[in-house]
Ligand SMILES: O=P(O)(O)OC[C@H]1O[C@H](OP(=O)(O)OP(=O)(O)O)[C@H](O)[C@@H]1O
């Protein structure tokens with residue numbers, strides 16, 4: 396894939412000022428997800444960024460699910476669906492964390508990550524890093540190893556990378 400095709404795909408991400416609250420510039424990836432060509436290029440680029448020896452993907456509700464589902468299908472590996480609270484009937488573990496705009500809780504389904512597995516975390520946006528850091532903690536508490544993190548967009552000013560214990564973070568675009 397040429398760089399310009401991926402750039403064209405990422406250029407579909409739009410900036411929405413003051414959403415979901417005043418002062419936040421929200422990066423809306425929905426136009427990129429809605430464009431079939433862009434979606435293919437973004438998923439292919441994420442796939443290249445994730446090491447070949449990964450046993451499982453972990454994704455966070457909701458936008459992370461869309462990316463991880465496509466990647467899991469392409470690789471023929473399973474996806475652990477880390478969810479917002481109150482959705483899962485069988486919770487293995489839960490963690491509270493800070494978001495750019497508020498606080499949140501994430502829950503890991505029972506049996507979705509197994510001890511000793513090599514896991515990559517997939518999400519759309521890395522902002523403060525709270526979401527990915529919480530996912531990494533859930534994975535480690537389940538006894539698995541996080542080998543890397545792949546995101547579409549990194550908001551560097553929010554310092555997410557520094558919260559991730561020097562884990563390899565691959566962002567398709569950093570702004
Ligand atoms: O690095 P952080 O500061 O933690 O922020 C990044 C997270 O924020 C967004 O999720 P959001 O909670 O808005 O949920 P959504 O995917 O359901 O829209 C985004 O999809 C990431 O998961």
Ligand SMILES: Nc1ncnc2[nH]cnc12
Nearest residue numbers: 420421422423495520522
């Ligand atoms: N500014 C932002 N835009 C989109 N998703 C986000 N998640 C956290 N901060 C975000």
